[in-house]
Amino acid sequence: MKKRLFALAILVILAAGAAVFLLRPVSGPARDLTLVGDVARGNDLIRLGGCVACHTDTANKGALLAGGAGLQTPYGTFVPPNITADPDAGIGRWTLAQFSEAMSNGRGPQGPLYPVFPYENYTLMSDQEIADLYAALQATEPVSTPAAPDAIAFPFNIRPLMAGWQALFFSPARFAPDPEKSEGYNRGKYLAYGPAHCVACHTPRNALGALEWDKAFTGSPGGPGGRAPALTAASLREKGYDAETLVQTLRDGFTPRFDVLGGTMGEVIAESTSHWADPDLEALADYLLTE
Incomplete structure (x- = not known):
């Protein structure tokens, strides 16, 4: 009886510990909320x-x-x-x-x-x-x-x-540029992983919907944005992209093979990337064609 009670106590402690771990709020670095927005x-x-x-x-x-x-x-x-x-x-x-x-x-x-x-x-x-x-x-x-x-x-x-x-x-954090990389590369990586969230659509997810970060930009068979192709440098170059043509596609949706991107990506181009400043388009192309 004592052994059973001990085993039960261990299970209760483990379950309580797991619950505390899984239900605790996840927080990143504190933000400065005194800043005035523009x-x-x-x-x-x-x-x-x-x-x-x-x-x-x-x-x-x-x-x-x-x-x-x-x-x-x-x-x-x-x-x-x-x-x-x-x-x-x-x-x-x-x-x-x-x-x-x-x-x-x-x-x-x-x-x-x-x-x-x-x-x-x-x-x-x-x-x-x-x-x-x-x-x-x-x-x-x-x-x-x-x-x-x-x-x-x-x-x-x-x-x-x-x-x-x-x-x-989820591990909340702030973007940290690589000091060994160019400003354009770091800006492009920031956009791809940060606000533009290209990685969220173009990366496969596991059974629980979490991104498989070790397969970043290798394409997704289907997720919140639907099926999304690979955006690795090798896959982009295979499709005929260089920095100039990739920037142009992000502006107007026309690919190097004279197709027009539609669906979700068409919406992204129409409502997002076609409105970007040229330096941001060039930075994103720089990063994607380097990795």
Whole structure:
């Protein structure tokens, strides 16, 4: 009897320890929330971060940033929410601290966020960029219509489980440039892993939806953005890309083989990369064609 009680006690202790580990909040470095955001810079970040492409239902002529089309995943359909300045349907009541927590640590007022929202990438952004983006979103035209609800399958619709997912797979941090690489390379890597979150769509995920970082940019058979091809230097060069043609494709969607990129990537080009400054396009091409 004593042995059974001892074994049971050990199991209870192990279960409690696992619960504490899996349910503890995951947090990165503290941010400076005293910074004043710049709306103009924030508007650039809205395009740089793909906010319009995701949070606007362009196919149905939805209002800007008022909620996107549903993203089909193996776990259900996630609908990008209204992120306009409306206080009820959007994020108009959010404080900078709440916005920073969502962008940096994957936690919103409603609890842990699903990784279909690429906070794994946005966490790399600087404190000033977070303040700028917040200022720009708070300056948007409020839209009082909420986005449609998600349709997530059980048990993935149990939001607290996301705390365990984050404990296992999420390591919030800020981008650290490689001092041995060029400024253009570092900027391109920052964009690819950070706000532009190219790596989120073009990398395979495991059975629990976590990115397989050791296979970054090798392509995805299907994820939040659908099927996405490899973006390794070898695969890009095989398709006829050099720095100039890759920049041009990101501007207008035309490939070196005279195809036109459509679908999700077409939306990304139309609503995001075609609005980028030339140095950012060139930096991204520099990085992708180097790795």
